[in-house]
Amino acid sequence: MLNTKDLLGIKELTPEEIYSILDTASGFKDVLQRDIKKVPPLRGKTVVNLFFEPSTRTRTSFELAAKRLSADVVNFSVATSSVTKGETLKDTALTIKALGADFVVIRHSSAGVPHFLSRLLDISIINAGDGANEHPTQALLDLFTVLSHKKKIKGLIIAIIGDIVHSRVARSCIYAFVKLGARVRVICPPTLTPPEITNLGIEVFHNMEKGLEDADVIMTLRLQLERQSKGFLPSLEEYFYLYGLTSERMRVAKGDAIVMHPGPMNRGVEIESEVADGRQSVILEQVTNGLAVRMAVLYLLAGVKK
Amino acid sequence: MNILIKNGRIIDPSQDIDGKGEILIEDGKIMEVRRLKAEGKRLKAKNGKKNSELRTPDSELRIIDASGCIVIPGLVDMHTHLREPGYEYKETIATGTKAAVRGGFTSVCCMPNTNPVNDTISVTAFIIDKAKKEGSCAVYPIGAITKTQRNEELAELDALKRSGCVAFSDDGKPVTNSLIMRRALEYSKIFDVPIISHCEDMYLSEGGVMNEGFISTILGLKGIPKAAEEIMVARDLALCELTGGKLHIAHVSTEGSVGLIREAKARGIRVTAETCPHYFTLTDEALKSYDTNLKVNPPVRTERDVEAIKRGLNDNTIDAIATDHAPHHADDKTKEFDAAAFGISGLETAFPLSLKLVEQKVLSLKQLIHKMTVTPANIMGILKGSLSVGSDADIAIIDPEKSLEVDSSTFLSKGKNTPFHGWVLKGFVEKTIAAGKIYDWT
């Protein structure tokens, strides 16, 4: 039901493919509620987690997803070892191929690295985040989470708040929600707004109250703390004052709006604890759904003829 | 050996020649250019006989049949990176000049960002000497503006000039310090050579790897805004006006830069400008593949910019077409897009890509050849780019109708880094004659 060997981004997917992943994920979510959570479809397959950026959350989620499907998992952390020795990306990729991997889950700080690997290797490449380009499984799990609460995507108002320009999560979510018919808004300071982003058919707000008005889904992003020293922001306090998600501000959104965050959170910078832990928050559900979605992606890609 | 080129269409903008004719070469010099159907003036060597046939063929005469081809002055590239000394794994004077003659270029001006930087007469002498021994065409070094291109002190411009540098530039980097740029423009008036500016505001471009705009947004790559170039163009034009120096703007890539230069020229400011084939051929849309062969500085821009550059070429706001030939080893390109080197190996595709401008009616064939021969030669103050009697026999013979597919693996340059691999283009060079030596590419 997927037409490519890789999952490089949401950009490349059709709405049908997205729904097929989400449907498959809901099957796996049931599996995850069972007593015995392991199923056999990837027995004998090897998944390599190739992480050039530290990310315990995403790596653990992929690792567990692969293991639930009975695959063997190798974690290849390159952040400090080979790269400092001068090994190139190409050499690393060829090494992984020589190890006989069937899937590579790749996280890299540079956009386009999954595409580079895809050209170099004929095994399945799954993008687990490349620079400011995409983080497709995050967007898929966000869709899954929203669907489970709202039962539809079309017509919903989705507000994404924060450092949009540097965010792969924001981009993947914009593509995903727009493809399925939602109305997407981004709320961010002008210094963190990507050039010409409105061409994607979304609205840009620099004011929280206006941007949150009538929102069904509020997604706030992690603010990298070094943005201040790079001159994007005068101070984190000022950022919180202008763009922090507080219970006060939640009032302009719909009464049943849900709050999401891709994690890890900076409490008191982009989100107030009262909201993060409040009744509208679905942040922990996102983590569980992430597991089901990643199982679905691995499962479906395994079925693609190479 | 003497050479007679027959049956070709001779186009030499320096003498306003365009027509069928014959060229006789003796001892590496152009002896006679004879136009058939004698309209206009007939040109010949001082010792030639009036209205006579070309000299009778002797045993040493090699006859080249240029039927169906244009016969033009060897192209002049005012912006080449030969990489030697220091980066011989990317290119050498030997391989770079071979690539040049393959592309129809018989004169190249090489940028000083080598290692060591060409900021002293010993480096200049090394380049000139090496080019004499191993080069396939004429090489003119460009000296650095500042010592080690560090923006602190002027290099010894006069000494460099005397040892053979034809212009000055800190190319690869801008002269960030406006005061140093002012001094360079002032000081260069002693010898009236151009100061070539690589226009880039390094604060604005920091970390950028492609044009800033919608495409950089959807690729998640850091953009270089057009303003990074235009701010420096505007600054240098103001400094040129202030000093009366001779300014040349390298690799113009944006609509705004074209506008600034056009307006400055209209006010009588002494500025010239070049662009490169990729800036009127490609847009940032092409980067969707993340192909690092498209990574170049300044970056390829948008359709609007491409159109503006074409208008600038058409109305002579942009005087010349240069290659900015920037060869790299595959290891420097087979990388993450962010980490890959900037640059395109351009010598071997420049003319066919530029010939598209004729098809698109941006330039006439003669105007195009003007911008690739006598114009750059004049800007650099070198006696090249002309078929006038007595000149070095530097000639390119090109079939403008024959199509070929670009195959980077056949490049003579060590740098196979071209985004045009697989493109089918017209106007590859059939034969090049460099100082009387014949290279046959068919």
Ligand SMILES: [Zn+2]
């Ligand atoms: Zn440059």
